[in-house]
Amino acid sequence: MTRHAVLAGVGGYLPKRVVTNDDLARTLDTSDEWISERTGIRQRHIADETETAAFMGAAAAEAALRRAGAGAGEVDGVIVATSTPDQAFPATAARIQAALGITRGFAFDLAAACSGFIYALAVADGMIRAGQASGILVIGSEVYSRILDWRDRTTCVLFGDGAGAVFLHAAEGPVTPGAPAVLSTHIHADGRYGDILYVDGAVGQPDRPGTLAMNGSAVFRHAVVNLAAAVEEALAVNHLDRASIDWLVPHQANRRIIDAMGKKLGLAPERVVVTIDRHANTSAASIPLALAEAVGDGRIRPGQLVLMEALGGGLTWGSALVRL
Numbered sequence: 001m002t003r004h005a006v007l008a009g010v011g012g013y014l015p016k017r018v019v020t021n022d023d024l025a026r027t028l029d030t031s032d033e034w035i036s037e038r039t040g041i042r043q044r045h046i047a048d049e050t051e052t053a054a055f056m057g058a059a060a061a062e063a064a065l066r067r068a069g070a071g072a073g074e075v076d077g078v079i080v081a082t083s084t085p086d087q088a089f090p091a092t093a094a095r096i097q098a099a100l101g102i103t104r105g106f107a108f109d110l111a112a113a114c115s116g117f118i119y120a121l122a123v124a125d126g127m128i129r130a131g132q133a134s135g136i137l138v139i140g141s142e143v144y145s146r147i148l149d150w151r152d153r154t155t156c157v158l159f160g161d162g163a164g165a166v167f168l169h170a171a172e173g174p175v176t177p178g179a180p181a182v183l184s185t186h187i188h189a190d191g192r193y194g195d196i197l198y199v200d201g202a203v204g205q206p207d208r209p210g211t212l213a214m215n216g217s218a219v220f221r222h223a224v225v226n227l228a229a230a231v232e233e234a235l236a237v238n239h240l241d242r243a244s245i246d247w248l249v250p251h252q253a254n255r256r257i258i259d260a261m262g263k264k265l266g267l268a269p270e271r272v273v274v275t276i277d278r279h280a281n282t283s284a285a286s287i288p289l290a291l292a293e294a295v296g297d298g299r300i301r302p303g304q305l306v307l308m309e310a311l312g313g314g315l316t317w318g319s320a321l322v323r324l
């Protein structure tokens with residue numbers, strides 16, 4: 001029997017504390033003007049010690065379930081995309097499963113840096129199509145503030161903390177035109193470029209600093225080329241043209257990359273969901289957080305076609321096309 005996945009609900013969580021560019025400029029040789037002109041970022045939310053990846057992910061997941069009108073009993077899998085888990089193990093997903101009172105099914109984390117949410121969505125979609133699960137929470141939760149060198153102005157100004165989640169459930173039968181469905185996901189990696197964006201340090205490497213390092217202009221170049229190809233791939237596989245896309249919900253890395261992708265699709269700026277000005281780059285959380293905001297305020301409506309895309313450390317990248 002053919003089945004497919006439907007995105008039934010979306011939710012987000014942002015830490016209470018807001019840090020503006022001016023706040024950073026008090027202790028760092030930077031300025032609101034430099035940061036906002038180059039990146040579009042004006043502020044970011046920064047987690048306190050109680051706002052762990054598991055805490056924020058659970059809050060976002062609860063909001064997604066509420067929006068879907070679903071209960072914990074309908075969840076038979078939790079997948080968390082994160083590069084900043086609270087512990088090496090148990091997985092953040094297992095912590096969230098317990099926090100939500102879910103006592104069955106599977107739970108695991110997935111690491112694909114800023115593309116993590118697209119990767120997790122692809123895995124969940126595949127599992128639902130294959131009949132391995134019928135209700136999966138897909139969560140992106142990140143605490144990048146803990147892996148930044150706060151003295152390095154070239155990286156620390158770019159990121160923020162937060163979590164976003166969606167609840168996917170199975171629908172029997174093939175996808176019918178115009179009906180809600182995850183239409184396609186595409187994921188890619190090219191490990192040859194692993195050294196242009198990485199976090200050193202791991203369990204067993206206590207002498208390594210464990211902070212993020214990046215060749216910003218190289219990442220920028222790869223993002224523009226690979227994301228454009230990912231968007232074309234999604235459209236071609238679904239036999240759609242650019243005009244059919246109602247919304248672009250991109251990973252929020254840099255305003256200039258977001259604008260370039262919107263332009264490539266020929267979308268009016270108001271059809272591109274932008275949160276980078278207030279959230280900065282929340283890595284795997286950025287797409288579900290942006291989706292939660294635009295669905296929550298009524299901009300994205302049921303039946304509309306949403307294209308998501310991301311590129312991140314690995315390099316990894318990908319796209320997802322979803323009709324809500």
Ligand code: ACO
Pocket residue numbers: 029030031034035038039114153154155157158197214215216217219220223252253254281283311312313
């Ligand atoms: N404040 C003030 N000056 C700064 C700052 C800062 N925060 N950061 C760097 N500078 C200085 C540099 O030291 C340099 O000075 P110099 O000319 O005297 O040496 C100058 O500004 C220019 O630095 P560049 O690194 O060349 O700046 P660039 O224009 O490339 O912008 C940026 C940097 C914004 C990171 C850009 O490369 C970019 O957007 N890259 C895309 C990658 C990205 O968005 N990464 C986010 C994470 S990855 C992801 O999510 C995909």
